[in-house]
Amino acid sequence: MEGLVHTHLNDQIRPYLDLIDSLRLMGIDQDLPLPAIAVIGDQSSGKSSLLEALSGVALPRGSGIVTRCPLMLKLRKLKGGVQWRAIISFSGTRKEFTDKSQVEEQVKTAQNELAGDGVGICDELISLEILSPDVCDLTLIDLPGIARVPVKGQPEDIGDQIQVLIRRFIEKSATINLVVVPCNVDIATTEALKMAQEVDPDGKRTLGILTKPDLIDHGTEQNILDIVNNQVIPLSKGYMIVKCRGQQQIQDGIPLEEATRMERDFFSQHEYFSGLFTEGKTTTQSLATKLTQELVRHIKDSLPTVSDKVRDELFASKKQMTQYTEGPPTDAPGRKRYLVDAIFRFTSQINNLAAGEDNLHVALRSHFEKWLDDLERSQQPSVSKEILDVVKQYDKKHRGRELPGFSDYKVFEMVVQKLVKKLQDNALYILGVIRETVHKHFVNAADPIFSNYPNLRCVTMNMIDKIQSRQEVKVEERIKEQFEMEALVYTQDKTFLKTLKGLSEDNSPEEFHECEIPGTSKDDRFKYTGMFKAYYEIVIQRLADQVPMLIQLFLLKQSAQLLCTEMLSLIDGVDLDKVLSEGSDAGRRRNELQSRIERLSLAQEKLSQELS
Structure with a gap:
């Protein structure tokens, strides 16, 4: 389907994504950080619109805090002719459905169950897997938008709570930080970029995404060009610029497919941005390709380190286990x-x-x-x-x-x-x-x-x-x-x-x-x-x-x-x-340690197979 966010990936790329997913499924991310892409941005930065364009589904929208729990969005491209389906998992609950229109409600339900009804947040992860012939192979972690002023029903320190939650993800050396910034604000003052710079001062793990280019004032186009060309706040991974559906387009019923075509036309015909379009620095489709390439490259580079850490953690866990016996007999x-x-x-x-x-x-x-x-x-x-x-x-x-x-x-x-x-x-x-x-x-x-x-x-x-x-x-x-x-x-x-x-x-x-x-x-x-x-x-x-x-x-x-x-x-x-x-924690600690040893052993075996 022309205009959709489709990236036909080489068959050699998919195994790396599947490997990291299988390690997450084992629970290895409880023991050490795994390669990931975390999406952060101030409130109303266009973060939700970007994720919708990448995933092809509608996610919760509105004013204030919309993303109330970290959302792991796993996009998996299927062979043509296979029916679209999704799987949402959280706190021991797993539900599969085949209707795209249910995604927004399913995510809201999961957030309400974890964070309670209202406007509070929770650091427990929700996993949403989209399996479709119309998406790219990509895994993203969507984090709550950065808030400064609490709204009715929110605790006074909601801003601090959100920053602590975000920092827990973006400070990990294995994480690529995707910073979403609207074109119509001063990039140097955005909280999201400040946080990314604090944990990644050299900008080696940070990719800047500019949104809402249609809202900039006439005469400021050159400023945007300077930013995208890495001349204002340099980042090793650089910047890209996208134009996703706005609220008016959503109200007008413009589908994602049409919005993608409109985005391509906007950049290819723009007086100032057409050159960026030619260079592949614009559109959601180009971004999807770049993100997939960045993630796979990051996984390849990280695998030896991940393997070493798994080995070290396994050795340490086995050493700790020597302090625990199997427990006394019952007779x-x-x-x-x-x-x-x-x-x-x-x-x-x-x-x-x-x-x-x-x-x-x-x-x-x-x-x-x-x-x-x-x-x-x-x-x-x-x-x-x-x-x-x-x-x-x-x-x-x-x-x-x-x-x-x-x-x-x-x-x-x-x-x-x-x-x-x-x-x-x-x-x-x-x-x-x-x-x-x-x-x-x-x-x-x-x-x-x-x-x-x-x-x-x-x-x-x-x-x-x-x-x-x-x-x-x-x-x-x-x-x-x-x-x-x-x-x-x-x-x-x-x-x-x-x-x-x-x-x-x-x-x-x-x-x-x-x-x-x-x-x-x-x-x-x-x-x-x-x-x-x-x-x-x-x-x-x-x-x-x-x-x-x-x-x-x-x-x-x-x-x-x-x-x-x-x-x-x-x-x-x-x-x-x-x-x-036995003490109240002794059996639990022993069981937790045993489970850890088992999953680390499985991970070590799988990584050995992949690296051999």
């Missing part, structure tokens, strides 16, 4: 075996943590090294000053007839006790940090095994908390006992003399000149201060080892043993149905 013996297996897997991991077969000990060592750093920092340069301060205080309070420098052994004890007491808070702080670290690793061991069973996980978490709390109290008592023992000021004579000798060899009297003890010489000060330093060095070494050993013994080793024992006691002491009750 009591089977459920018990299932529980035993889960508990043994958990206790095995806990034992590995305690034995150092995990990175937990790496974290502990870093904390213990910090404890050692704190101890070593406490040695210098404050020890001499502490000695001087204590001696001065003692002399002030207790020295009577004694000569200077003859203070008794109590001074030694007072210095040591004062220095050591300051370290207890640091030791208890390290204890708290280690407790959190061990607790975190215990919980991380439980989560992958028990995450699907909230009751069992809750029981396990309570055990971990209670055991860790009890053990923390015990080790805190032992640490405090350790510091009480350090207040006794004791070490073996040989140990003390050996340490003192080492200090004497490593240092000189000049090291202690700052300790101005009245009535003592420099050599005396060295001897006097060196005794304190030697003993403090012994204290530091004891605490450096003893505190970490106490913490590891009580918080890690004993905690792990107690936890494993109490977990094993669950096997014969719990309600199997209760502890193995």
